[in-house]
Amino acid sequence: MRIALATALALGLATGVAAQSQPSAAPAITAIKAGRLIADPRTGTGAPALILVEAGRIKAVLPADSPIPAGATLVDLSTATVLPGLIDSHVHLTGDPDDKFWQATIDTTEYQSLVGAKNALLTAKAGFTTVRDLGSARLSAFALRDAINKGFVPGPRILAAGNAISIIGGHGDVTGFRPEVVAALSEGNTCTGPVQCAERVREMSRRGADVIKITATGGVLSQQARGLGAHFTPEEMTSIVDTARSLGLKVAAHAHGDDGIRAASAAGVASIEHGTYLTPETAKVMKANGTWMVPTLAALTGLSERIGKGIYTPVVEAKARQALELWGKQVQASRAAGVKIAYGTDAGVFEHGRNAEELALLVEKGGMTPRAALVSATTGAAELLGLSDEIGTIAPGKSADIIAVNGDPLGDPRALLKMRFVMAAGRTIPLD
Numbered sequence: 001m002r003i004a005l006a007t008a009l010a011l012g013l014a015t016g017v018a019a020q021s022q023p024s025a026a027p028a029i030t031a032i033k034a035g036r037l038i039a040d041p042r043t044g045t046g047a048p049a050l051i052l053v054e055a056g057r058i059k060a061v062l063p064a065d066s067p068i069p070a071g072a073t074l075v076d077l078s079t080a081t082v083l084p085g086l087i088d089s090h091v092h093l094t095g096d097p098d099d100k101f102w103q104a105t106i107d108t109t110e111y112q113s114l115v116g117a118k119n120a121l122l123t124a125k126a127g128f129t130t131v132r133d134l135g136s137a138r139l140s141a142f143a144l145r146d147a148i149n150k151g152f153v154p155g156p157r158i159l160a161a162g163n164a165i166s167i168i169g170g171h172g173d174v175t176g177f178r179p180e181v182v183a184a185l186s187e188g189n190t191c192t193g194p195v196q197c198a199e200r201v202r203e204m205s206r207r208g209a210d211v212i213k214i215t216a217t218g219g220v221l222s223q224q225a226r227g228l229g230a231h232f233t234p235e236e237m238t239s240i241v242d243t244a245r246s247l248g249l250k251v252a253a254h255a256h257g258d259d260g261i262r263a264a265s266a267a268g269v270a271s272i273e274h275g276t277y278l279t280p281e282t283a284k285v286m287k288a289n290g291t292w293m294v295p296t297l298a299a300l301t302g303l304s305e306r307i308g309k310g311i312y313t314p315v316v317e318a319k320a321r322q323a324l325e326l327w328g329k330q331v332q333a334s335r336a337a338g339v340k341i342a343y344g345t346d347a348g349v350f351e352h353g354r355n356a357e358e359l360a361l362l363v364e365k366g367g368m369t370p371r372a373a374l375v376s377a378t379t380g381a382a383e384l385l386g387l388s389d390e391i392g393t394i395a396p397g398k399s400a401d402i403i404a405v406n407g408d409p410l411g412d413p414r415a416l417l418k419m420r421f422v423m424a425a426g427r428t429i430p431l432d
């Protein structure tokens with residue numbers, strides 16, 4: 001044993017010396033031939049180009065007939081449309097859609113992180129190279145985020161919220177069990193009053209949150225049956241937003257009811273998630289406050305596929321039927337008022353990997369153009385996430401988040417349902 005250790009140390013030392021004495025090899029370059037490049041979805045027309053990638057970053061975007069650097073790995077996408085990796089501002093990677101509401105009572109955090117690893121790969125394969133994970137149990141999403149960052153498992157860049165902060169008995173609390181079970185399962189994410197709510201924000205920050213998620217109203221899929229109206233007091237929400245801001249964190253507010261949307265926007269949250277019952281008047285308030293809308297229309301695809309099948313409890317079914325009647329209305333109200341829309345799906349409520357289905361929903365139910373829908377999933381979401389310098393367009397210096405599809409996504413949003421190539425932070429994602 002001692003000999004083996006000594007040998008290993010000697011070998012390691014020898015390797016170190018050898019590496020130092022050799023001239024350092026040129027960093028590997030990947031050259032991507034793009035048949036049609038939409039470098040910036042706000043303006044891109046799909047001209048051919050050559051993209052050079054080095055050390056996980058875009059090194060250059062050149063005319064198509066530029067010489068390919070010697071020794072570069074060539075990726076020939078000359079018959080494809082190449083565009084920036086997509087961004088989903090609202091997912092739940094560590095859960096699956098057909099989990100029963102009590103599933104979290106039997107799954108360990110460790111198991112949920114592994115479920116998340118499975119779903120992270122599915123999400124990346126679907127062309128989504130950045131996601132915001134807006135609610136996971138315990139520390140599962142943080143562990144997943146860190147493992148992806150270190151290259152241990154393939155997946156998208158993750159901004160993770162951890163637990164959503166909720167009122168007692170609210171959408172983010174444990175509900176539907178006997179009190180002693182609730183007490184045992186509670187994850188310390190509820191608060192009452194501005195001081196306690198500030199404490200919760202600081203705790204989530206300490207745990208590793210990149211963003212603060214609050215449940216500003218009731219929710220469709222939780223067992224609480226008190227409707228979808230406002231939950232926190234204005235003072236509590238202002239305290240949450242101010243505390244988050246002091247820590248450099250944005251707040252994403254789950255909100256269905258119009259009163260809760262209005263109160264969250266007034267408190268200064270960065271985004272309203274879902275926004276089901278948004279009225280034209282409140283849309284004007286959002287516009288004035290600069291609040292983003294993340295419509296998550298695809299979540300309702302999930303609801304529509306599961307309703308009436310004994311998957312949801314009666315309490316949940318009643319709320320789901322209400323929400324389905326309004327599918328896409330919040331997008332129309334947001335557009336009419338000039339509210340900015342960032343792409344988000346609520347994947348986890350439906351199967352991970354179907355994230356691109358939201359594009360066609362934004363067009364068909366929300367009245368957006370295919371280009372506007374694509375902008376919401378690239379430069380729009382990048383701006384909401386505070387990552388405009390890093391992602392959202394294909395430009396020198398940015399992270400090498402690059403996807404390719406057949407067809408023209410500016411004409412047909414369904415062209416993005418099947419990827420031909422995905423690179424996340426310079427790593428090529430295996431597609432089969």
Ligand SMILES: [Zn+2]
Nearest residue numbers: 092134135346
């Ligand atoms: Zn959600």
